[in-house]
Amino acid sequence: MTRHLTRLSLLVAAASVLVPFYAIVAASLRPQDELSPGLGWPSDPQWHNYADAWTTGGFAELMRSSLIIACGVVPIALILATLAGYGLSTMRLAAKGPIFALLMLGLALPYEAIVIPLYYDLKTVGLLNTYWAVILPLIGAFMPFGVFWMRNHFESLPPELTEAAAMDGASSGQILRKILLPTARPALTTLGLLYFMWAWNQFLLALILIQDPSMRTAPSGLGKFIQAYGRNIPLLSAGTVIVIVPVVILYLFFQRHFVKGILQGAVK
Known part of the structure; x- marks a missing residue:
């Protein structure tokens, strides 16, 4: 029982770090006119967003x-x-x-x-x-x-x-x-x-x-x-x-x- 609780705690801790990071990466690849990006991976990733952010910022x-x-x-x-x-x-x-x-x-x-x-x-x-x-x-x-x-x-x-x-x-x-x-x-x-x-x-x-x-x-x-x-x-x-x-x-x-x-x- 203790072993399962330990594994569950580790999984929850890992998810609390990885899910927000995934959400930010997925949002960064959405079209710039999309005001509320979801958690799903975009079908047409907009990689130029990084070049635009690098230049404008x-x-x-x-x-x-x-x-x-x-x-x-x-x-x-x-x-x-x-x-x-x-x-x-x-x-x-x-x-x-x-x-x-x-x-x-x-x-x-x-x-x-x-x-x-x-x-x-x-x-x-x-x-x-x-x-x-x-x-x-x-x-x-x-x-x-x-x-x-x-x-x-x-x-x-x-x-x-x-x-x-x-x-x-x-x-x-x-x-x-x-x-x-x-x-x-x-x-x-x-x-x-x-x-x-x-x-x-x-x-x-x-x-x-x-x-x-x-x-x-x-x-x-x-x-x-x-x-x-x-x-x-x-x-x-x-x-x-x-x-x-x-x-x-x-x-x-x-x-x-x-x-x-x-x-x-x-x-x-």
Whole structure:
């Protein structure tokens, strides 16, 4: 009985993800004058809807901006989260507990509470309307989770690894590079993928801190696209698919590493 309930739950969870995605793809292939597309697959798919959405929505520039922001956030955030997680898990620090508690408070801090102060601060230093206006706040916003993630990974490793390396004369940097980082590939891959998805899907910060429409992220550009073509459901669906496909492809490519990283702590 339990096995059947588990399978049923998995089927329901899979359907809740796949059915909406199928509905969006099917709607994107309908004629543009059709106001209420159904769930059925169209008999004459209008593949040109994707070309129309790509051109009219300016998604080439928007996706380039999203890629620049994501590629700026991910490596810096990974390096800082790894160093902080390593320090908080292996080093003897007097204020280790308060520092970690302060970082964890950042998990409860919403973007809406900081976006207005960020606007004026970035305007003062001259970074408003640049990619750095989104990259730097996202790095800071992602740090609490990243430090928590990497700290848990390093603490799950046997302490004998670092102790043996220290007895052999290895420095802290050598222990991190040669001993701990090779074991952290699944954790780093999962964290990097999460960072990329969060940065790619950023909407609010890009909408407020970047005034140039061509420099905004794809999701924020999609919001403007919806305002302009609110009644053209097939065109809107095509634009939505264009925005989410890169993240889906990236997830499918790193799926095994992602699942391995999620389950690594539980297995150990």
